[in-house]
Amino acid sequence: MDEGLLRSLSPSVLAILVRRGADFAAAEDAVQDALIEAVRVWPTDPPRDPKGWLVTVAWRRFLDATRSEVSRRRREDLLDEEPAPGPTPGTDDTLALYFLCAHPSLTPSSAVALTLRAVGGLTTRQIAAAYLVPEATMAQRISRAKRTVADVRFDQPGDVATVLRVLYLVFNEGYSGDVDLAVEAIRLTRQVAAAIDTRHIFYGEVAGLLALMLLHHARRDARTAPDGALVPLPEQDRGRWDTTSIAEGVEILQAALARDRLGEFQAQAAIAALHADALTAAETDWVQILEWYDELARLTDSPVVRLNRAVAVGEADGPRAGLAALAALDHSLPRHTAVAAYLHERDGDLAKAARLYIEAARQAPNLAERDHLTRQAARLNARR
Amino acid sequence: MAKYLLLKHYRGAPAPVNNIPMDKWAPEEISAHITFMQDFADRLQETGEFVDAQALAPEGTWVRFDGEGRPPVTDGPFAETKDLIAGWMMIDVDSYERALELAAELSSAPGANGEPIHEWLELRPFMGAPPTITD
Structure with a gap:
């Protein structure tokens, strides 16, 4: 079945x-x-x-x-x-349910759980396993969420932006347990894209998020080595990228961009599409990627964007320019040290780069990144 | 069955035999180490003895209550803290001997030059529930 x-x-x-x-x-x-x-x-x-x-x-x-x-x-x-048995009505309230499950009165974790259960049709057990919490905890989170939105009117127009944020969170959670949350997020985003009026002011961003997910999902198999190690973008075997997913993502993105209502998801998808477009890492169009980061920085005030922009500056204009861009940012930003290590390595200062990789490993927010950064330090130490 | 915690320390454990920091290993030695750890956890899942495994970030914060209506007091991290937990594996096994055996196996994970690290792991039994039959 x-x-x-x-x-x-x-x-x-x-x-x-x-x-x-x-x-x-x-x-x-x-x-x-x-x-x-x-x-x-x-x-x-x-x-x-x-x-x-x-x-x-x-x-x-x-x-x-x-x-x-x-x-x-x-x-x-x-x-x-109760209506007489027969064909079910054709009116589609799917979107209204998404609005309810992502209602601004809910915390992000509650909105995610309610969305996965009420519109995703996942069981509480599956959601609990995916987020590594006891089933009773997840059941409680969902019933509290339902009480929170109990008085929200179902037919009120909702905020598409909050729905997209919830779906983005689900996608980023990746894979644990027997439910593939990335695949689930893509399925739900498709459903929203199908349900929303194409003339809606946010349609471009719905399509942009869907394109972004497809383009990143296309690289998933290439992102990890057989031993579970992270493989960074430049070193990925591009033959393992899912070309069908890329082609669909690019097509959806182009249609969205043609509507001329740019938003952050479309800009992020455009960057992912430029990476997907390069047959080798060396052929990456960093100048155009940098232009999109500038656009993205105008659209959002996200520190992550500014940090990634510094990397793009390093690739487009050389590591010194990248380090100058990095110096202007708050040093306590997550992954700041990791970016500094990378740019110093590109600049030829291997001793400094190795030291920074070790420091970055200590600050890493997850084991995969910590192991990756330790390996970078080990690689440089072995060469010296 | 009895539950045990295998604790790995950043600081506070006696020095291991093969005491070379990971960033001085060859990259393929790091891969071998990580593969060993994964295989170990996978085997325990297959034998039905695995409960949980988690790693902790090296730095945390000390927090305490500072009175009603006042924000919590935070302090640290303290450099003088002698003991720092790096992570744990929780196992559910039939005997203390089995727990020792598994801890020793985990401690044999390969490090520099592919040699076992002989890392000291701390084995702590859980306080269980009182038995139903007491006489």
Whole structure:
């Protein structure tokens, strides 16, 4: 059974229950139950109308659950409201659900968890495993999130920017447990891109984020060596990049840029596309990449962008220029020391570079980066 | 079954036999070390003895309560702190002997020149729940 297909039906089924008058929290639980039931039943008894099946089962679950909580009269009201069996309505409330799950009143971790469950159709256990927390903790985080948005009106227009930030967070989490969060983020971003009006002011950024994800995902296999070590961009085997994913990302990006509503995700995707375009690291068009970093720095005030821009300056105008750009930045920025080490190495000062790599390794925020930076120091120490 | 913590220290453990810092190793020796550590954890998962493994950043902050309505007091890191935990592996094994055996195996991870580091690891038993049957 295609679990991705099953889960792709989750938001529209949930939206139908909410439209019928179920409150969001109870409806979400009912849909989750129906999904679990589908995984059990469908392999031996596949339904003719999967979405209709899910709506029927979820609605029944919802009624069972509310029976004990609300008065009989309320339940009968709901039963009266139940539409006759038949084709499910075509109106798509998918986007409204995304807005709700990424509501500004939620913390980022709550918005991520609620999005993965309510629109992603993942189970609490899967989400907990992906974020390496106990299932009870994740269950609590999700139910608190649902209480937080309990009074939010479903039909209010929401903020696309917050939805994109949530999807970006999911994508960046990468892979742990049995759920590939990067693939899941791409699937959800596709769903938003399909649901949003192409004339929407934020359409370009939705497409830009989708392109950004596809372009980075294309490099994923090449990013790690067999022993788990990080392989930096210049050393990656470009033959292992996923050309289908790159081609799709570039096409989506070009269409987005043509709409002339530039935003940070489109600019980031443009940089990724220029890297993807180079057959070898030496052929990288750093001058154009630097122009995009300048554009990006105008769009956001992110220290990460300024740090990456210093690297681009180093490549486009030489390591001395890169070091000058770096000197203007706050030295306490994460990865500042790692960039300094790299630029000093390019400048030929291997002793200083080795010392800085060791210092950068000590400050590294994760083991993969720490091992990578230690290896860089070891490589230089072995050469001297 | 009993749970044990295998603790690795940045500071505070006696010096290992093969005491050459990692940045003085050959890059392929670093790869061999990392592969060894991964294989070790994978084997423990296969035998059903693995619980958790985590690494900690070398520098943290000391924090304490400073009274109602006041922000927390922070201090450190202190250079004089003698003991600094680098990370741990949590195992669930049948006996103390098995825990010793696994700790020794982990300590045999290769370092400079591909030789075992003989790093000192600290083995700490968990305080378990009181038994149901007491007599």
